[in-house]
Amino acid sequence: MRRSGTSGPSSTVEEPSAAEARAVRFAALGDPQRLAIVDALLLGDRTPTELQRDCGLASSLLAFHLDVLESAGLVSRHRSQGDGRRRYVVLRSDAFDGLLPAPAVPDGPVVFVCTRNAARSQLAAALWRRRTGRSARSAGRHPAVAADPLAMEVAAAHGLDPSGWRPVGYEAIDDVPALVVSVCDRTGEAGLPWSAPVLHWSVPDPAGGDRRAYEATVTELEHRVRRLALASAPSRVDGMADPA
Numbered sequence: 001m002r003r004s005g006t007s008g009p010s011s012t013v014e015e016p017s018a019a020e021a022r023a024v025r026f027a028a029l030g031d032p033q034r035l036a037i038v039d040a041l042l043l044g045d046r047t048p049t050e051l052q053r054d055c056g057l058a059s060s061l062l063a064f065h066l067d068v069l070e071s072a073g074l075v076s077r078h079r080s081q082g083d084g085r086r087r088y089v090v091l092r093s094d095a096f097d098g099l100l101p102a103p104a105v106p107d108g109p110v111v112f113v114c115t116r117n118a119a120r121s122q123l124a125a126a127l128w129r130r131r132t133g134r135s136a137r138s139a140g141r142h143p144a145v146a147a148d149p150l151a152m153e154v155a156a157a158h159g160l161d162p163s164g165w166r167p168v169g170y171e172a173i174d175d176v177p178a179l180v181v182s183v184c185d186r187t188g189e190a191g192l193p194w195s196a197p198v199l200h201w202s203v204p205d206p207a208g209g210d211r212r213a214y215e216a217t218v219t220e221l222e223h224r225v226r227r228l229a230l231a232s233a234p235s236r237v238d239g240m241a242d243p244a
Contacts, residue, residue: 021073022099028072033057034065038074041091051089105232106197108178109135113187116144117167119151120183120203123218126160127225132232137177141187143167148207154214181228183221199228 029035036055040046046054052062066089069075074095080086112124117140125138147165155162170193181199182188188200201224206213 018098022101025072025074025095025099028068028074031065031068033061034069037062037065037069037089038091038095041075041089045088045090047086047088103231105228106178107232109137109175110179110181111173111177111194111196112136112138112181112183113170113192114138114140114182114184115142115186115205116140116148116207117169118144118146119148119206119214120217120221122147122162122165122167123151123155123160124181124183124201124221124225126155126162127218127221128229130160131225131229134232137173139168139170139173141170141190143169150211150214151206151217154211154218158218 029038033055037051040051040054048059048062048066051057051066052059055062057065066075066077070077074092076090076092077087078090080088110125110128112121112128114121117138121138121140125136128134128136144167147162147167152162152165173194177194177196179199180192180194180196181201182192183201183203184205185200185202188198188202192198201221203217203220203224204213206217
């Protein structure tokens, strides 16, 4: 806890750190009944009577849970401007802001790497470029002769253009990346030659599997790319289309 004011106990105010504030909200959401209240408020405001009915809670228990949610900064309550006897419970617009940490992602070219540069790293780079519009390249520790045909087929089915996929080694990356993302355990554990920040994604190799394995790889990489993009410079990703 940090303190503001130093003139004495009467003027000392303790303010929670960002981590403590997040912990309070997580704790409030950790109760199934309070989570049900939040779910009921996601798309619209409710009166306490409606919440009692929809969540199956007695008046006193609902009041307790609303006090906890309000103290955690998740909901607010106010009187109706129509019938002043009526009160509404509202899910705050900033209820989930900052609930997860927002790590800083360096602004600049990203390099995705795997062992053969035939599937995963190519897919990751293509997904990153589509989502963010930012530069991305890919490379392999031991590059294959050609890109994986099934990976290219699945990429095309997801609206990506694999026509330019040509596996290359690390030496082909002639500029200094701002971030390196290894999408292969063997590659990540072998060490990387760049003095740049490194992230590791433990994504299973689909090679040798059927189409479902490749589809699962695309789904996994899409989730991870989206998460990374959300942590990137807002000016670059705000307003970008959110692919299905």
